[in-house]
Amino acid sequence: MATSTTITVSGMTCGHCVASVKEEVGALPGVTSVDVDLESGRVTVDSEGPLSREQLDAAVAEAGYEIVA
Amino acid sequence: MATSTTITVSGMTCGHCVASVKEEVGALPGVTSVDVDLESGRVTVDSEGPLSREQLDAAVAEAGYEIVA
Numbered sequence: 001m002a003t004s005t006t007i008t009v010s011g012m013t014c015g016h017c018v019a020s021v022k023e024e025v026g027a028l029p030g031v032t033s034v035d036v037d038l039e040s041g042r043v044t045v046d047s048e049g050p051l052s053r054e055q056l057d058a059a060v061a062e063a064g065y066e067i068v069a
Numbered sequence: 070m071a072t073s074t075t076i077t078v079s080g081m082t083c084g085h086c087v088a089s090v091k092e093e094v095g096a097l098p099g100v101t102s103v104d105v106d107l108e109s110g111r112v113t114v115d116s117e118g119p120l121s122r123e124q125l126d127a128a129v130a131e132a133g134y135e136i137v138a
Contacts, residue, residue, distance in 0.1 A: 001074060001075070001076055001122055001125070001136075001138075002074070002075040002076075003072060003073070003074045003075075003119070004072070004073040004074075004075075005070060005071070005072045005073075005119065006070070006071040006072075006073075007070055007071075049122065050072070050074065050119035050120060050121055050122070051119060052119055053070055053118065053119070056070070067070075069070075
């Protein structure tokens, strides 16, 4: 069940921030790609199944950031 | 948390089938749009949050069809 989820993450300021978010979110089960737009904070996550807000919150927090929308 | 989920539904043969699927899937909580391609059976569901496979299975079954992928 192909799923694409879009979240907005605050606090990312450089490529290292982007890499951290990609690494943590990309490690969630079933995730096939993570695309981050640094300027807008928009993160698009493609996955094989639905991801819960809780899973995404935890992964983004692990990277050191926060989902704001 | 904007979510787009793509499923494939078997058995739809005409515009009435499409309308039934749109109605049932569109009634799931948080769903903002349902796009159906009759030829391929591809159904794209945009929603404000994640939808579970169980919710989608139930809605498609209520319309009289089945998710095959």
